[in-house]
Amino acid sequence: MTELTRPPLTPAELTALMEAYLFVALEPIVAVETAKILGLPTAEVEEALEQLRKSYAVRNEGGLQIVRIVGGYQMCTRSDLAEHIARLLATPASKSRLSKPALETLAVIAYQQPVTTAEVEAVRGVSVDGVVKTLLERKLIKEDGRKQVPGRPILYATTPDFLHYFGLNSLEDLPPLEDIIVPESEADKKEERVALEAVGLEEVAVES
């Protein structure tokens, strides 16, 4: 077997290899999978990747960083370069941010998945058909079987793209729902005032 005759990688070589791999990889590198291919212990690969991530994080020069995302490691540009990179790549910076209803729907799906549209609607109190379609098109959610109830409604769940879109490592990064403190912030109040002004009902609401 070639694997036996091949001299083992030194830690330095492994780190170099991982850096090269991070450079060319189009998707996050998962230590377990990489270790399997290389025939190395997962911990060693994980260590090498983590070392790289740290070494990129501490050095101040260079335009790249390594982030933990979707359960793996991936190389990307430093966030302070965003504006210029966007210009160079000609990506419209403000393009296609998710709308509030979309974020709200996504939040419900993320916490209660797999979930039917009826169940999401029960939480949000409004129809979510259009929003769900958008989220499907953007591949942030996917169909995940059908619920075994009359009508067999489609179940929805979030995708790895969802994690990537929000820069998350796993669903565990979402704060536990019970811990979410409902803010009584000025920003919220202001937002409501704007909403009311838009409707032109401010005085009426206060009077009633």
Added chain:
Amino acid sequence: MPAASVSTSSGLPPVTLAHFEGPLDLLLHLIREHKIDIADIPIVQIADYYLAFLRDMEAMNLTIAGEFLVMAATLLEIKSRMLLPKPPKEVEEEEEGVDPQELLVRRLQDYQRFKSLIGTLGEWEDARRQLFFRGQGDYGDLYQLPVSFGELSSKNLVKALMTVLADAGETGHDDVTSVKRQKLTLRLAMATLWRKVERAGSEGVTFGDCFELPLIRLNIVMTFLALLELLRQSRIEAKQEAMLGEIRIFMISTIPDAITEEENNS
């Protein structure tokens, strides 16, 4: 979205109600506005506020979305229950599992949590958008669906055209500048191309063979335009059997009269 968009009769600009995401949103607003403890809602009072709000919206000629009305009905149901004398305990337990008010409070609390999560998600979204990854067009509308096997994208056509043009560059005859009347019109090019494709029948014509020799830049362009026009008119179709394979042109319908006529004229 429960957005009600109406042009008012008074000629005012259309008013949208999109800012309230739904009845729960509106209810939460009312609860906060009146500094009410969410766990202990004075349901009679809040139902009155809610209905008053809907009435005001109606008065302003706003269409009220169905969801808002459902909530109004729920509130009224709870209110009427409270006004009625309480039935004996055993009967109550038999009739209903969950107290509708309790249910509403729970829904409101859940909704409130999800609503406050929006801010966090938005921040994450913004932060993540500051990062650019290799090979990743932005998530969202920028991705292109892969072309299914056997079909080709317009990009492939352009690439094939470039190859032919490059050939013309080497053996081309247009390096000598001479001004003469150009004979090839688009219609003529279409007719020539059509005849060629028709003659080939089910075999089809390769993209390269579509072009008349000697290769002259203008003629290549005219033939390509003719190709596009015929494609647009669904008279021919272009197929690419293998990845990076040769593009073949096939005919679809019978001889178009317009073209043969024009050909005779010219």
